[in-house]
Amino acid sequence: MYLTFDEYQAMGGELKSPKFVQAEFAARSKINNMTFNRITEVTESVKMCVFGLIERGYIGALNGEEITSEGNDGFSRSYASKDGKAEAFIRESLSDIPNLFYLGV
Secondary structure: OOOOHHHHHHOOOOOOHHHHHHHHHHHHHHHHHHHOOOOOOOOHHHHHHHHHHHHOOOOOOOOOOOEEEEEOOOOEEEEOOHHHHHHHHHHHHOOOOOOOOOOOO
16 A cells, blocks of 8 residues: 555545545556556655545546536537546656656666
8 A cells, every 4th residue: 555544634635435445546556557566665755646646536537527528419528538647647746766667678
């Protein structure tokens, strides 16, 4: 676990425990996938990254979907991609950890 429920609440998070557990797991999985499981130490930036992913709703549908356009003739709705926002946020938040995203040999 990268962020405990107590830490999350101390940072001002408002999710209840069951929803937080799901959100933390999803955020941790997204981070691990992007970093090739290279997080060896849970630093403050890792905790803040998880918190930011949860609070910004970049993972799952915890805070709803961002609607980018809507039509009424025949009804259509388009949603913003959260994956791109999540990946950019992770890269920015964890930029202080060297070689985290590097695939080199």
